[in-house]
Structure formats: C-alpha cells, structure tokens
Amino acid sequence: MKNKNLANRVKALRKRKGFSQEELTENSGLSLRTIQRIENGETEPRGDTLKRLANALHVTPDDLIDWTVQEDNGYLQALNLSALSFLFFPLLGIIIPLIMWISKKDKLKDVNVLAKSIINFQITWIIIFSVGFICNALLLANKIDTTGVLSPTIIINNLRNQMILVVVMYCFNLIIILINSYRIHKKVNVRYLPKINFLRT
Incomplete structure (x- = not known):
C-alpha cells in the first residue's frame, strides 16, 4: 500500500509539473525504467534515488515518503x-x-x-x-x-x-x-x- 501511495504521489506531482516520464528521467538522472517501476508501485525509491526524484519534482524526500491520502x-x-x-x-x-x-x-x-x-x-x-x-x-x-x-x-x-x-x-x-x-x-x-x-x- 505504501508503494502504491508513493507511486500515485510521484505520478500526480510529475503531471502537475507538466513533465513526461522522459523529462523526469532527464531532470532526475534516473533511468526511464526506474521511473516506470516507481510509478507502477513495483519499487520504493530510497537514499540517493529518493533525493534525486524529490529534487526533480521540487519537493522534499519526506513529502514523498510520508504522503498518504487521508479522510478528514x-x-x-x-x-x-x-x-x-x-x-x-x-x-x-x-x-x-x-x-x-x-x-x-x-x-x-x-x-x-x-x-x-x-x-x-x-x-x-x-x-x-x-x-x-x-x-x-x-x-x-x-x-x-x-x-x-x-x-x-x-x-x-x-x-x-x-x-x-x-x-x-x-x-x-x-x-x-x-x-x-x-x-x-x-x-x-x-x-x-x-x-x-x-x-x-
């Protein structure tokens, strides 16, 4: 579930910034396959990967990891x-x-x-x-x-x-x-x- 929430967050932020997956790849220095796996919830970014992804999306790593859709x-x-x-x-x-x-x-x-x-x-x-x-x-x-x-x-x-x-x-x-x-x-x-x-x- 955590991977799915993170995947949704990365995808939502990427689209809000107007980036394609290829542009996010270029901005983060990560491979296209890595971006695809993260957005599909197949893997959870950690360490340097998380930092690069957060920087490319102009958020903090905590914003990516801690984010979940809650009901209030x-x-x-x-x-x-x-x-x-x-x-x-x-x-x-x-x-x-x-x-x-x-x-x-x-x-x-x-x-x-x-x-x-x-x-x-x-x-x-x-x-x-x-x-x-x-x-x-x-x-x-x-x-x-x-x-x-x-x-x-x-x-x-x-x-x-x-x-x-x-x-x-x-x-x-x-x-x-x-x-x-x-x-x-x-x-x-x-x-x-x-x-x-x-x-x-």
Missing part, C-alpha cells in the same frame, strides 16, 4: 464553511477556501473536488452579483431626464432594487453553503450550482 470530514466541513467569509467581504469567500485548499492539496480525500467546486461557485456568484449591480446602475442612468436630475421616487426605487438584490444573493449563497455542509456531514456529493468551471473538477 471535519476539515472538509471547515473548508465548506470557510466560504461563509463572503458575508464580510465577497472576495474572502474565494481567498479563504483557496488558502485552506492549498494547505491540504492532494493530502485529503475529496479536498480537491470540494475546494474547486466552492471556488468556482463563489467566482460565479460574484460575477452574477456584479452584473446585477451594473444593470441596476444602467437602468438608473437611463432614467435621468434632460435636466440631468433624478426624481426622489426613482432614486428610492433604485435603492430598494439594490437592497433586494443584496438580500436575495446573500441568502442564496448562505443557503447553498449550509445545504452542502449537511451533504458533507452525510457523506453525499456536494452540489454547488450555478457555477462556471474556471477550475476543472
């Missing part, structure tokens, strides 16, 4: 709930989950899929929210009369529309996060919709 439902819950930071400032709903994802990337089961879903949803939500504000501003600009003055009624209606937009959008985001928190608790796949796949899941 609590961390997934925390990652999901970290998106609630959008309540303080919309961009925080992207930044905080991103930081949490990077710290555990490829180390926890389902963390990559969950983080990408959250980030994609939050980016999509911000775009829709921004478009709503822009449309509202354009409608307001359209109602300026020839004297360049807006009536108090039009201003009040516009403010009301903006408040409705804020309340609806914030409630929707909050509900989606809470529903997915329940789904994570029940170990069911999350559903973040609508979302544009800026990050491929």
Whole structure:
C-alpha cells in the first residue's frame, strides 16, 4: 500500500509539473525504467534515488515518503464553511477556501473536488452579483431626464432594487453553503450550482 501511495504521489506531482516520464528521467538522472517501476508501485525509491526524484519534482524526500491520502470530514466541513467569509467581504469567500485548499492539496480525500467546486461557485456568484449591480446602475442612468436630475421616487426605487438584490444573493449563497455542509456531514456529493468551471473538477 505504501508503494502504491508513493507511486500515485510521484505520478500526480510529475503531471502537475507538466513533465513526461522522459523529462523526469532527464531532470532526475534516473533511468526511464526506474521511473516506470516507481510509478507502477513495483519499487520504493530510497537514499540517493529518493533525493534525486524529490529534487526533480521540487519537493522534499519526506513529502514523498510520508504522503498518504487521508479522510478528514471535519476539515472538509471547515473548508465548506470557510466560504461563509463572503458575508464580510465577497472576495474572502474565494481567498479563504483557496488558502485552506492549498494547505491540504492532494493530502485529503475529496479536498480537491470540494475546494474547486466552492471556488468556482463563489467566482460565479460574484460575477452574477456584479452584473446585477451594473444593470441596476444602467437602468438608473437611463432614467435621468434632460435636466440631468433624478426624481426622489426613482432614486428610492433604485435603492430598494439594490437592497433586494443584496438580500436575495446573500441568502442564496448562505443557503447553498449550509445545504452542502449537511451533504458533507452525510457523506453525499456536494452540489454547488450555478457555477462556471474556471477550475476543472
């Protein structure tokens, strides 16, 4: 099992760096057959082989040896709930989950899929929210009369529309996060919709 985990780690890191097996061979100074055997879980690199492989992949030897995919439902819950930071400032709903994802990337089961879903949803939500504000501003600009003055009624209606937009959008985001928190608790796949796949899941 340890060999298989190590094999998966080497293969995942190689692909993330955009290396072919031949390029990893060249960068590490190891033979192509050695790389193939490591990635197939047929052998476990030790000593100089491990150091060369780690250097070529820009990680430490410990990162390769100690790595295993673990399950941590609590961390997934925390990652999901970290998106609630959008309540303080919309961009925080992207930044905080991103930081949490990077710290555990490829180390926890389902963390990559969950983080990408959250980030994609939050980016999509911000775009829709921004478009709503822009449309509202354009409608307001359209109602300026020839004297360049807006009536108090039009201003009040516009403010009301903006408040409705804020309340609806914030409630929707909050509900989606809470529903997915329940789904994570029940170990069911999350559903973040609508979302544009800026990050491929």
